[in-house]
Amino acid sequence: MGTGTCPGTGPGTGTAAGPPACDGTPVGEHGACLAHLTDADRAAHLASLTPGADVDHRGTPFTQELLTALLTALRDPAIRRPRIGTARFDGARFAGGADFGGACFTGDAWFSGARFAGDMSLSGAEFAADAWFQGARFAGTAGFGAAQFRGSAWFHDTRFGGDGWFGSSRFHGACWFTGARFRGRARFGAARFAGDARFNDTRFQGDAYFTVTRFSGAAGFDGTEFRGSAGFGGAQFSGQTLFHGARFAGNARFDMARFDEAPVLGPLTCADTLVLSGAVFAAPVVVEAAVTKAVCVRTRWSSTATLRLRYAVVDLTDAVLEYPLTVAAVPALFTAPEGGTVPEAELPDGDPAVRILSLTGADAAHLTLNDVDLTACRFSGTLHLDQLRLEGRCVFGRSPAGRTGILPRRWARRSTLVEEHHWRAGRESGRRPGPHGWEPPPDGTRPPEPAALAVLYRQLRKSLEDGKNEPDAADFYYGEMEMRRHDPTRAPAERRLLTTYWALSGYGLRASRAVCWLLGAISVTVLTLMLWGIPAAGPEPGQAAGPDRESAQPAAEPAAEPAAPDGPLAERLTTERWEKSVRVAVNSVVFRSAEAELTTAGVYIEMASRLTEPLLLGLAVLAVRGRVKR
Known part of the structure; x- marks a missing residue:
């Protein structure tokens, strides 16, 4: 076959007149391409072809009719399809299908x-x-379904x-397919x-x-x-799976x-959802992704893995963790292997914090969370939650700041689980209309129930205590006690005891509450002593047992009982009686006797003070x- 330029004879005319010269390769000795041969020469050439010919x-330039005629000439009756040797269609133009x-x-x-x-079909x-x-260009559909490429396949810079x-x-x-462009859909299913x-x-x-595609190589x-x-x-x-900068x-x-072998998946960016549900990672892997949401429902991690994420809301429901898995937030942009940073134009500007949506059904024994937001995380149904490791700054939800009105602050600020928000939202909305500050559950x-929430708080408290984070663990102890107090399955006596403990000191965690009660108790003690406890007249505190008193009375006579104050109550509120009452009350706080002459009522008031006020101080x-515990 010749390799010159087709002179452009008009096909089917047999004359030199015709369209301008084309780039078609001349066929044989005819001096014209297949499209511009005369009918007779074309027929003779096609008749000379045998299956398997080059x-x-x-x-x-090919029309549908011309291509059909060529392929018919090359059709092998044994396999009932065209069989072609070396095929050179470089730069050919196919006008129709x-x-x-x-x-x-x-x-x-x-x-x-x-x-x-x-349209083109292979x-x-x-x-x-x-x-x-x-470099090929496909204006219509390019069909390669079920095609077999036994050698290399090159689609560099192809346009679909x-x-x-x-x-x-x-x-x-x-x-x-390096540099290829697909303007329509690209389907490689089951390839x-x-x-x-x-x-x-x-x-x-x-x-x-x-x-369902299989990649045996990289x-x-x-x-x-x-x-x-x-x-x-x-x-x-x-083989290796490379999505650097995808x-x-x-x-x-x-x-x-x-x-089966993916040391690193990413760094990649995804403006919507990265779905890894049901995926299996058989080898150690590091997933680096800046995504809006990462769904890892029933994902199986059969080896060690690390999820280094940005912006992501992560769902780990029913994830299977056979080996340690770390989910970490990455504050800085990812670095590309060739240098520089991975752009995140598809993602909105803002805080790249990572938020965990759910750990329900997952086994937390191998799970480590680092610098993640757990405000909306659902923990119910998580296995071995007490073995969860929290590193860095992991943020939990907070109880509402309170409500406006006469009582601007009703709930103590503390770390809470979203499940408690859901439970309290339904409980509060059933009692009174209007906003209550607790997040309602999804539709x-x-x-x-409170019994289940108490277990969640207890397990998370143990997890924080094992990590030597005693101050933050205190909030989960508070939450556990709150759920026990509201648990209707517990004995009423136990719930009343817990209510008293909560009211006095917030389960031993609210110093301001205990101090307020202590100051109130001291004030009540001082007031009652002024009114009924301090005698009408007598020696200064500390002198009642002095030697002068003993020598002034016969040893056989019992000491006279201090006289109870009389007269109007307002007249008993004097500076002198106040000073004596304060000394008695303050001494009672530290379990010391006031050594003061008191009336019978004053003795009982002091006994009650010595019983309650040191407890409140403690x-x-x-x-x-x-x-402040470390």
């Missing part, structure tokens, strides 16, 4: 720079050697203007890549589907841009995928100790 139609369906290419197949104005085609499509169908195709050698598959810097304008998506949804559900990655404008679905969900000291 063809060279570089730059040739191009149907190569089922064709068998026994040599290299070259379609570099080819232009397909309509469905079921078999490429025994290398297939070259770099319509949908690209590669479902159930098989790539036995290396596959390169098989036996060698390396490179989609580096590829752009998918529409949805991209790699569901799967490279470095710098790939997915403008629509990307589906890798059920895919299997047996960007997902929609969802990135890896549900039910399997990663259709029923919050846990509760205040205990509360302070709980907040």
Whole structure:
């Protein structure tokens, strides 16, 4: 076959007159490309072709009829489909639909720079050697479904203007889609890549589907841009999985995928949801992602793993943790392997904090959380919650600051679980209308009962205590006691005792409350002593047992009882009686006898003071100790 330039003779005319010269490769000795041969020469040439023959139609313009005639001439009756040797269609132009369906290419197949104005089909085609499509342009649908690529497949800088169908195709050698562009949907469902598959810097304008795809070699998506949804559900990655700098404008679905060897997944960015539900990570992995939401429902971690995230709301419901898993928030931008930072244009500006949404059903024995927000995290149903490790600054929800009105602050500020918010929201809304400050539960969900919440608080308290975080563990002790106090299954006597403990000192954790009660008790003691406890007249405190008193009375006569004060109550409120009452009350706080002459009522008042006021002082000291304990 010749390699010159077709002079552009008009096809079917047999004359030199016709369109301008084309770039088609001349056929044989005719001096014109297949499209511009005379009818007779074209028929003679096609008749000379046998199945498996080499063809060279570089730059040739094809109509549907012309391509059908060529493939019919190459049809092998034994396999009932065209069989072509080395095929050169570089730069060829296909004006209408191009149907190569089922064709068998026994040599290299070259379609570099080819232009397909309509739909193109290579469905079921078999490429025994290398297939070259770099720089090709597909204006319509490009169908490669169930195609077999036994050699390397090259799709560098290919442009797919319509949908690209590669479902159930098989790539036995290396596959390169570097720099390709898909304006429509890209479907690789059930495809098989036996060698390396490179989609580096590829752009998918529409949805991209790699569901149930098998990557036996390395799967490279470095710098790939997915403008629509990307589906890798059920895919299997047996080799390295490279998503350095990959960007997902929609969802990135890896549900039910399997990663046999993925040391690092990312860093990648996803403006919507990164779905890892049901995925299996069989080897150690570090997932680096800046995503809006990360769903890891029933994800299985069969080896050590680290989730380094930004912006993400993470759902770990029913996650299976066979080895240690760390979820950590990353405050700074991710660094790309080649240097520089990974851009996050798809994500909104703001706080890149990581929020845990749920640990329900997960086993927390191997879980470590670092610098995450647990304000909205659901812990009910979590296994071995007492073994959860919290490192860095992990933030829990807070009780409401209170309500406006006569009682501007009703609840003590403390760390709380979202389940308590849900339970109290229903309880408060049933009692009175209007906002109450507690977050209501999602529609259709029923919050846990106080008995279950007490268990959650107790386990989290132990987790913090094991981490030597006694001050923060105190808040969970408070929450545990609150749930016990509100638990209707407990004995009424126990609940009344807990209510008293709560009212006096906030379960030994509210020093201000205990101090207020102490000051109130002292004030009551001073007032009652002034009115009824201090005698009408007598020696100064501390002199009642002096030697002068003993010598002034006969030893056989008992001491006279101090005279009770009489007269109007207002006249008993004097400075002298106040000073004596204060000394008696203050001495009683530290378990010391006042050594003062008191009336019978005063003795009982002092006894009550010595019983209650030191207890209140001890509760205040205990509360302070709980907040400053290391």
